Amino acid sequence: MSATASIIYLKGVGSKKASILKEIGISTVDDLLNYFPRRYLDRSAMKCIRDLADGETVTVVGTVLKTQLEGTHPGRARFKVWLGDATGQLELTWFRGVRFFSRSIVSGDALAVHGKVSYFGRQAQMQHPDYDRLTASPHEPGEGEISDFDLYHTGRIISIYPTTDAMKQAGLTSKQLRTLVARAFDEYRVRSEENLSQAILSDYHLLPLREAYHEIHFPSSHEALELARYRMKWSELFYVQLMFALRQSELRTSKRAVIFTHSGVVTEQLYRTLPYELTDAQKQAVREIYRDLKTGSPMNRLLQGDVGSGKTIVAMFAMALAADNGLQSAFMAPTEILAVQHYLSMKRLFQPLGLRVGLLTGKQRKKERQALLEALGSGELHIAVGTHALIEGEVSYAGLGLVVIDEQHRFGVLQRKALREKAVNPHVLLMTATPIPRTLSMGVFGDLDVSVIRQMPAGRRPVRTSLCYEKELAKVYDFLRSEVAEGRQGYIVYPLVEESEKMDLKAAVESFEELSSSVFPDLRLGLIHGQLTPDRKEMVMDEFRRGEVDLLVGTTVIEVGVDVPNATVMVIEHAERFGLAQLHQLRGRVGRGEHGSTCFLICSMPTAEARERLEAMVSTNDGFIISEIDARIRGVGNVLGKEQSGPLNGLRIADLTRDFDIMQSARIAAFRVIAEDAQLRAAEHGVIKAHYLRYYQDRVTLADIG
Numbered sequence: 001m002s003a004t005a006s007i008i009y010l011k012g013v014g015s016k017k018a019s020i021l022k023e024i025g026i027s028t029v030d031d032l033l034n035y036f037p038r039r040y041l042d043r044s045a046m047k048c049i050r051d052l053a054d055g056e057t058v059t060v061v062g063t064v065l066k067t068q069l070e071g072t073h074p075g076r077a078r079f080k081v082w083l084g085d086a087t088g089q090l091e092l093t094w095f096r097g098v099r100f101f102s103r104s105i106v107s108g109d110a111l112a113v114h115g116k117v118s119y120f121g122r123q124a125q126m127q128h129p130d131y132d133r134l135t136a137s138p139h140e141p142g143e144g145e146i147s148d149f150d151l152y153h154t155g156r157i158i159s160i161y162p163t164t165d166a167m168k169q170a171g172l173t174s175k176q177l178r179t180l181v182a183r184a185f186d187e188y189r190v191r192s193e194e195n196l197s198q199a200i201l202s203d204y205h206l207l208p209l210r211e212a213y214h215e216i217h218f219p220s221s222h223e224a225l226e227l228a229r230y231r232m233k234w235s236e237l238f239y240v241q242l243m244f245a246l247r248q249s250e251l252r253t254s255k256r257a258v259i260f261t262h263s264g265v266v267t268e269q270l271y272r273t274l275p276y277e278l279t280d281a282q283k284q285a286v287r288e289i290y291r292d293l294k295t296g297s298p299m300n301r302l303l304q305g306d307v308g309s310g311k312t313i314v315a316m317f318a319m320a321l322a323a324d325n326g327l328q329s330a331f332m333a334p335t336e337i338l339a340v341q342h343y344l345s346m347k348r349l350f351q352p353l354g355l356r357v358g359l360l361t362g363k364q365r366k367k368e369r370q371a372l373l374e375a376l377g378s379g380e381l382h383i384a385v386g387t388h389a390l391i392e393g394e395v396s397y398a399g400l401g402l403v404v405i406d407e408q409h410r411f412g413v414l415q416r417k418a419l420r421e422k423a424v425n426p427h428v429l430l431m432t433a434t435p436i437p438r439t440l441s442m443g444v445f446g447d448l449d450v451s452v453i454r455q456m457p458a459g460r461r462p463v464r465t466s467l468c469y470e471k472e473l474a475k476v477y478d479f480l481r482s483e484v485a486e487g488r489q490g491y492i493v494y495p496l497v498e499e500s501e502k503m504d505l506k507a508a509v510e511s512f513e514e515l516s517s518s519v520f521p522d523l524r525l526g527l528i529h530g531q532l533t534p535d536r537k538e539m540v541m542d543e544f545r546r547g548e549v550d551l552l553v554g555t556t557v558i559e560v561g562v563d564v565p566n567a568t569v570m571v572i573e574h575a576e577r578f579g580l581a582q583l584h585q586l587r588g589r590v591g592r593g594e595h596g597s598t599c600f601l602i603c604s605m606p607t608a609e610a611r612e613r614l615e616a617m618v619s620t621n622d623g624f625i626i627s628e629i630d631a632r633i634r635g636v637g638n639v640l641g642k643e644q645s646g647p648l649n650g651l652r653i654a655d656l657t658r659d660f661d662i663m664q665s666a667r668i669a670a671f672r673v674i675a676e677d678a679q680l681r682a683a684e685h686g687v688i689k690a691h692y693l694r695y696y697q698d699r700v701t702l703a704d705i706g
């Protein structure tokens with residue numbers, strides 16, 4: 001029987017069970033083998049009755065000699081069983097579920113029981129043991145003997161599988177799954193084809209696949225189980241990394257990008273006119289980017305930095321280099337507000353250097369848009385800043401050399417691809433303000449080169465974060481007032497979640513009215529939320545930027561990227577309703593200038609998990625640490641979102657937060673294989689290629705392999 005055979009051919013799987021198994025992703029024998037146990041019970045301590053010691057937890061195998069139901073009064077009844085082996089008798093007692101057990105266990109049954117031994121005089125006893133009924137072996141039904149087949153369930157470390165309610169109702173218990181897996185191995189002699197080369201197996205000291213499968217389901221010892229789990233995780237991560245290695249090699253070898261040969265006036269002047277000195281981390285990132293731009297292969301780099309670490313200026317240096325080499329750059333932001341903000345700051349720095357910067361969003365008037373498109377098409381416009389409007393069909397560029405995508409998390413792979421297609425292999429720089437831990441980065445962005453900015457501009461002071469209850473709001477408002485008196489500005493943010501959008505919005509607007517009329521009648525308040533027209537939003541933001549609004553009240557539209565260094569107070573209402581990444585982003589709106597800043601997290605009755613989030617916020621300002629905590633609380637998949645976790649969705653056993661060392665080892669191996677043999681043509685790579693094409697080819701275009 002081949003591993004790809006339908007599960008229905010396995011004895012014991014009827015159509016009903018097959019359909020339930022299908023729901024949890026098991027259609028073939030192969031799927032079944034890849035349905036790994038959730039945990040294990042150690043029942044390896046097996047003893048004969050004569051040797052049982054008081055207090056030990058063991059497994060005993062024997063035959064039921066006699067049963068007895070004592071007392072019929074509910075609550076006082078007990079069911080006794082005398083189990084015998086060749087050396088003695090063991091008394092088993094049940095006080096609960098008496099009726100059930102008295103019906104299921106009868107004289108003559110062969111049982112393996114597991115539990116804690118106690119002695120009453122010289123009589124060994126067990127109360128409420130776990131038990132498994134031993135079935136006759138399908139091969140050799142010997143009288144009273146335990147067959148190999150039974151031994152899958154007892155006297156060893158046994159596997160416990162995850163089971164759903166539907167599975168349990170259909171009798172698909174952990175034990176039944178164990179039986180099915182055992183059948184797949186024993187009766188049908190499933191051949192699990194090795195998917196790694198011999199050289200890799202021996203270089204990295206890995207168990208052969210078949211052995212690893214067997215040990216995962218039926219461990220012969222704890223050590224063997226560990227080796228098996230290691231092997232499985234390793235190969236799983238190896239294929240993820242192989243995919244990255246292939247993508248990277250494909251991009252490097254088959255695609256040629258424009259070489260930005262020289263830095264010229266623009267770069268030089270940008271450097272000279274900058275009102276501040278770049279941090280060492282920013283300089284390092286610029287160097288890494290310049291190195292890429294000069295190689296001739298398309299750059300594919302991710303710039304990771306904490307909120308406010310100054311990523312934009314780094315991207316602008318890349319854009320300056322493009323301009324020096326006669327090429328256009330496109331800068332794509334996730335929201336209109338941000339596109340406008342970046343447009344303004346780029347115009348401020350680039351215009352004096354003789355560059356034309358244009359803004360392209362979906363909301364512009366037709367005439368304005370037309371003029372912009374023409375300027376882009378003729379090459380008059382050097383830099384286009386915008387939203388996804390930058391990649392719409394009709395937009396064409398005279399010579400697009402560099403694409404910068406801000407807030408990588410919000411753009412899907414397809415949009416990136418569309419932008420890439422606007423030019424022949426442009427260089428691509430992705431920026432993310434939601435740092436993800438290094439451990440995840442290698443699993444998710446494994447085909448990208450990564451630059452990290454882990455340093456804040458000089459003079460920044462960490463934001464003080466304080467957790468407050470609603471009753472303390474008056475004090476928070478007093479603080480806001482005193483900061484405004486000092487000439488500073490502040491934000492008050494209300495949650496807005498999709499499910500309760502209308503009510504949330506209403507609450508935010510009402511609070512704004514209340515704040516304006518009763519709490520801060522003497523201050524200038526602005527309101528911003530997603531329902532305002534783009535023009536209105538822009539007007540409010542503009543007033544805030546110019547310092548004409550003291551307090552900006554709003555929903556999370558202010559979350560990402562807004563940069564007003566004079567703002568020093570961030571008040572987050574109902575902080576318990578925000579996710580950790582969101583809270584960190586919001587806090588990142590303050591502490592962006594030389595003034596000390598404060599963030600108040602206002603909460604009422606947080607759940608334990610919310611409390612953990614809020615405490616994490618108080619404990620650190622470091623976005624990298626925050627994202628690690630977030631991954632721990634919510635799990636990697638949730639932190640990354642569906643789009644990002646792409647290649648990792650299929651992980652069955654490896655865990656990115658825990659198995660980083662394994663991933664590193666697998667990554668080295670995968671990149672080494674591709675460096676030596678990018679097409680996987682060598683005979684020794686045959687198994688790798690076959691496995692890759694079978695399981696991964698639809699996840700990546702592999703035009704050159706095949």
Ligand SMILES: Nc1ncnc2c1ncn2[C@@H]1O[C@H](COP(=O)(O)OP(=O)(O)OP(=O)(O)O)[C@@H](O)[C@H]1O
Pocket residue numbers: 276277278279282305306307308309310311312313432433457458560561562563565588592
């Ligand atoms: N080296 C520096 N010294 C002083 N100020 C700097 C430096 N680099 C950037 N800045 C300023 O710091 C602020 C934050 O920069 P920027 O908006 O690029 O941050 P960011 O990393 O994109 O943050 P976010 O992810 O929050 O949007 C800006 O006002 C910018 O002008």
